[in-house]
Amino acid sequence: MTIMEQARRGTSLLVQEVAQKEGVDPEQVRRGVASGTIVIPCNPIHDPEPCGIGAGLSVKVNVNIGTSRDMPHIEKEMKKVEVALRYDADAIMDLSTGGDIDAIRRAVIAASPVPVGTVPIYQTGLTAARKGALVDMDEDDMFNGIEVHAKDGVDFMTVHCGITQESVAWLKRAERLMDVVSRGGSFLTAWILHNDKENPLYKNFDYLLEMAREYEFTLSLGDGFRPGCTHDATDAAQVAELVTLGHLVTRCREAGVQAMVEGPGHVPMDQVETNVRLAKRLCHDAPFYVLGPLVTDIGPGYDHIVGAIGGAMAAYHGADFLCYLTPAEHLSLPTVDDVKEGLIASKLAAHAADRARGRGDERDRLMSTARKDLDWERMFELAVDPDKAREFRARGITAEEEGCSMCGDVCAIKILKEHLKR
């Protein structure tokens, strides 16, 4: 029985653990998992700490790590895992495309108590490309690649099943500035165009479902045609793919397989809510996993901030899972420090949305009380990054312990304490 099927029968330890972590009724979680509005990505080979993603739960944040051809070293990636865990990443995706990809993935899974995701088509495509041509990969290569990842314990996998001959036709018609910016999306588009055949991951979706059942991994239905610039947002190519993904969600549920849906991308602020509502509607309230969205294109070096704006808005309007963006996005593979900066930006966005949706403001209240009391140690403890907060305060030399170097002797809090006797 799959996790979803178990939930349809009754409660389970997994469901109870998620409910406890979230502070919600286990029955609510059970129903969510049973119907597919909540997923708990959990491959028993890996057996991570249970992490619920979806309706009524707190917003989760994923950290992408992974090597590239130009930066293939495993050591750096393992440091990124460390920093991701330290700053409370809810999931980690290993997107390695350089060095010993199998070894890195296995090391990440071994080191990570949180769910691990991958995009198997990267490795499949790369192997084919390095042997001859990307477009020479065949159906077996694709499914075998997925099976290898599943056997290693990968908890969720991005599969670009919505890229079909039909959606590629929409892409051709679309007046896009950027065509395709998803790596996996570009692989499958190239494959379809070159081979003039249907996407095997779509054509043989039932086989994929069998595999997902057997190994218990969650499908993350990838948005290969996600807009790569704000100009291309919410166009025919994107929405045609989303329509297909909605249909595939239904097939996942029929098969008892957990599924979430991936979303854009680059989206101007006025289209963020629409994107979330459309995805939720077309995909039957499946958990929605967004990359950003980036609300402008002009921020390279600061895309973690641009993504935090879009991510907070998306989560406020119903997105369940935010993929972080780092300051290095569009420019280079992130460093360990970029991973930290990107993760904290996304965690703040997720928290702001949770707070606005009534999913908990306790930490905000505690911080505010500590501020009122000018209790700096407590403020540091409650901050998303105690070290940075401590360092920033320390660099301003203050003449007394209480205030800070911003206001010095004109601290509003101290003045009010003296004059507003409560």
Added chain:
Amino acid sequence: MTIMEQARRGTSLLVQEVAQKEGVDPEQVRRGVASGTIVIPCNPIHDPEPCGIGAGLSVKVNVNIGTSRDMPHIEKEMKKVEVALRYDADAIMDLSTGGDIDAIRRAVIAASPVPVGTVPIYQTGLTAARKGALVDMDEDDMFNGIEVHAKDGVDFMTVHCGITQESVAWLKRAERLMDVVSRGGSFLTAWILHNDKENPLYKNFDYLLEMAREYEFTLSLGDGFRPGCTHDATDAAQVAELVTLGHLVTRCREAGVQAMVEGPGHVPMDQVETNVRLAKRLCHDAPFYVLGPLVTDIGPGYDHIVGAIGGAMAAYHGADFLCYLTPAEHLSLPTVDDVKEGLIASKLAAHAADRARGRGDERDRLMSTARKDLDWERMFELAVDPDKAREFRARGITAEEEGCSMCGDVCAIKILKEHLKR
């Protein structure tokens, strides 16, 4: 005749220059200035480049600089002015409270081609406090302080005229976690409570208007009771003050004096739109100038990001002017680098809102085209921070000129170029 009165008579050079910069019809700007929905802060003694703030214009960003008791050095503040101008600040406020405050203000005005704002009550209060007690400042001290700033050429001044005996009574009744966090607000609250008298800036508002007419400075009606934590947002104290500010806006317009209204502060995401709409309604569509808003309290060290989320949302819903926040907020006086980081975050928020409101996506389109063409020099030119973008790309060693170290040999753009012949 004041700028507002001139606009009521007909067009002016100031109006035309603003219209040209914004790419809008001069008649639209003239009407906005005449009715008070647009301000052009411009003290003729300073005579800055015309900067229009308000209805139908692009969102502007202000940078706060200024010394404190603990960091009183003018040199550092002048470097902040430099960096603010380099990264396109639309206005600069000098909030100095340490060192030779007069000399710093004059140096900032001399160095700044953009409008300069101040909060005169800081200096007045400090002078009184250093002589004996803050609450000993008298009416003459307050108005004389304002006049000194006006004579130096200050273009806009924050005046906390909405803190009245009545609003202080609301503050006392409010169940706030943080009471008052505005420095000027705390000065006047303490003054009212200690002296048991009405706020002179409210009682003698007509005298303030006379002064504003004489020297042509714009009033920025301060929100002394802005919430200092998300828990306190949109409460009776805040709204009672806003009601008063709305009345004062009317009196400004009757007197031909330009006025904008300041807003919060700390506001959870679900209350941002309400705050903007309420301020616009109660204040008769006066330009709305927000500090942040910060959508969570737990981000010290990252409040420029938290403020960018709130600022983008506020601007999208109609705020006209964003006061930046730096990573040092709540911790220390910002460094030069903090100023840069804070300004860029706010500029991105402002741009994202402009782009979503149809006020220009040309730069986004150009960036997207440069990306499609893998034209890195052009991308750097179009980025908010060309130096950082260049540096980030350079640190990833790539085996060829075209792609970047993120994807290496699996660049979606290159793959599509090969396979999707258009």
